[in-house]
Amino acid sequence: MNAPKPPIAANPMIPGSVAPQGRVARLARGKREVYGKASPEQVNQLLAAVTALTAEVSVLRQRVKTLEALGNKAGWLPAGAVDVHQPDIAQREEQAQWNESLLARVFYLAIESPPGQ
Amino acid sequence: MYNTTEQTLDDVLIAPTLDERGRQTFAKHLRQFVFGPARIAAARVFNERVVPANNAAGGAPLDRRSARAALLEVPQYQFFSDLHRVSQELIWNSVSDTLDRESSRLKQEFRALEAAGAKRKGSLTLDPALQIPKYLLAMDTHCMPGSYHTDWSEDDLSNGALYDRGAFLYAPSGGPQGDGAGRASLAFVQGLSPTLQPQRILDLGCATGGPLLPFAAAYPQAELHGVDVGAPLLRFGHLRAEKLGIPVHFRQADAAATGYPDNHFDLIVSHIMFHETSAAAVPAIIKEAHRILKPGGVFAFVDLPNVALIPDVFQQVVFDGDAHYNNEHFWMRMHDVDWMGSYERAGFARESVKPGFAPIPMYVPRGSSNPQSKWVPGMFGFFAVHATK
DSSP, X not given: OOOOOOXXXXXXXXXXXXXXXXXXXXXXXXXXXXXSXXXXXXXXXXXXXXXXXXXXHHXXXXXXXXXXXXXXXXXXSOTTHHHHOOOOHHHHHHHHHHHHHHHHHHTHHHHOOOTTO | OOOTTSSOHHHHSOOOOHHHHHHHHHHHHHHHHIXXXXXXXXXXXXXXXXXXXXXXXXXXXXXXXXXXXXXXXXXXXXXXXXXXXXXXXXXXXXXXXXXXXXHHHHHHHHHHHHHHGGGOSSEEEOOTTOOOOHHHHSSOGGGOTTTTTOOXXXXXXXXXXXXXHHHHHHOGGGTTTTOHHHHHHHHHHHHHOTTOOOSEEEEETOTTSGXXXXXXXXXTTSEEEEEESOHHHHHHHHHHHHHHTOOEEEEEOBTTBOOOOTTOEEEEEEESOGGGSOTTHHHHHHHHHHHHEEEEEEEEEEEOOOGGGOSOHHHHHHHHHHHHHSSOTTHHHHTTSOHHHXXXXXXXXXXXXXXXXXEEEEEEOOBTTBSSOEEEEEEEEEEEEEEEO
8 A cells, every 4th residue: 555645735835834744634545426517507506505605604703793792791802802903923823824724624625635646 | 924914004004904804814825825735736636647647648748838738627726726816816805895994094195195295205297198008908917906007086096005915915025015026126236236326216117116115225315216007006105105204206107108308317127017018018118218218327127037947847837827817918928028139129238238137035024933024035036137228
């Protein structure tokens, strides 16, 4: 059996991003069955799914704003404190790392390879 | 570690909210993802499948065109290219959200400055009748909606701020003040003309004026001028230069017909402008530079390198992708221009024309391992030409 190759190389544009060696592959070997060209109906389904996800993003924001308002009312979160917060260097770097791994998880199919391939 | 808070209100004159900053930060990280893991995934398929298949079939070695044709069939390359385009669109759109709130305040500041009249250190001369060159009207360069010249309202500064903020997000190596290319060209000029002490300097295609800043520092006695076709860029550049207290005279004009007198400048520079023009514009601009240059004066420009010289054919396809997915249509073709012939026909003596290489410095923002921002030598260099009249 071939040794698995590192599925994600380190991102040279983000210092400190380390390619995990010997991690569990995210894709299995074997043929991945795909259909032919997407039909208009399937594209429409994708549009519907993206729109529904947009609605969920809106719902999440409403909940965050509700938490901020309740925190303000209860006195544990001053009004506007979130909006004027300036992340420090460690927080910014954590966000950059997190965004990179978020994108890697969302787009796993485009950037991962099955083991040994 | 690049971050979006490194560029301050003093640099870009607009202040994103928390949510807007989040979108701008994400757009920047998305771009890093595109040119990091997504590019690497496509490169792996190219090296491990496309090249061996071509070799097995006895095909000629892949060049930029045949490699691109093969890669267009590779899902990983399709993904990389599609996402490249999307990341560019998200960068501009994330800044436009901020401008929806901030452009009217910018305009008020600009109008207050105009009303100050003689108190200004520099000047702004606009030409509302200027014909925008066709090559800029054909498409929005690097996908920036409205390109350099569009006013979305009267006395608009929007696309100046959009350009400055967006450029910092997609090419943070230029620094928060957009002066990285100016640092490269200043070093190039000083290397070949160490005793030059210009009294009057012009930047052709000056955009918002960032590249002139290193020249203002190096030649404090010099009068600084900048021309560009884009009125919103010039209004923004004028407002920022006045806020910084740096006297710059901005003029709206085509670089091929600047309107300055003959023999007027000691030094003419230009930064990554030619690759956004056309094969017809290049000789016309060189001719104009020669006309307005004093005898003994220097014309020096820096622009994007000829990526056909990069040994890695996959990386050539990646750079060429900017023409296909980022409206940088003249980048590669720029290097097919007869540069030496253009200089000679403009009046420059052949021996006075020195093509060269200008290393591009990299801006390194503050980070956990780097408590102060700094400039370091970069990996890439500009195509550069130094010519003396």
